[in-house]
Amino acid sequence: MNEMVLYSGIFLMGVVISSFAQIALKKTADKPHDSFIRQYMNFPVIAAYTVFFLATLLSILAYKVIPLSMGPVLESTQYLFIALLSWIFLKEHISKRKIFGIGIVIFGILLYSFW
């Protein structure tokens, strides 16, 4: 059981760092760029894709213990992380409807994991 929690944590870490990378991509996408190439070849974009790459390695590490059926369930936490990070870094508003939806997702994930 403890091992399961640890490896689920590793999987979630991948989801968290990917969410940070998504925010970085969104931030650079909103900025004007000198050229088409510059739009892709800049530090935040390269860093974001490096992070996505690292996240794939974390998920392989986690799948050593967690079942395949559990992966996409844990991945659903990205709705929470993206909303939180967008609120913090992009000053995006989180509507009541979104909070309600995220609550249901989290409730479902907890049910899936512990019921």
Added chain:
Amino acid sequence: MIEEERQKNKAKYFILMHFVLLFLSLNAVCSKQAAQYDWFTFKWFLFYGLVIFCLGTYAIAWQIILKGLPLTVAFSNKAVAIFWGMFWGYVLFDEQITLKQIISAVIILTGIIIISTEKEPEKAKINDASEVEQNE
């Protein structure tokens, strides 16, 4: 007639989207398979290569899907990954799938649909404008 054509086109994109999502689910299958081997061995590299291939192909295909379908439809349908994960886990890795898990998955799916079908005020305006344009 034009309306009929548009509906047909949408249906085509919808089916294509689900093929793409099925394909994307294989990325998790390859990750799980890679996890069975020691790191940096030939088989590990083989399955990890497939993971990257799946993700790369998906990224390109998803851009095409987004051209043909509204973002809300695309994002809420993405949640089907949960069911593919359960299906492949059961079929390929002998995982136990319980009724409780299926019920929990339906709850997660409901939450995702609530989140992704929300229309933002500005976006709603843009969508309405593009619909007017298309009707014209």
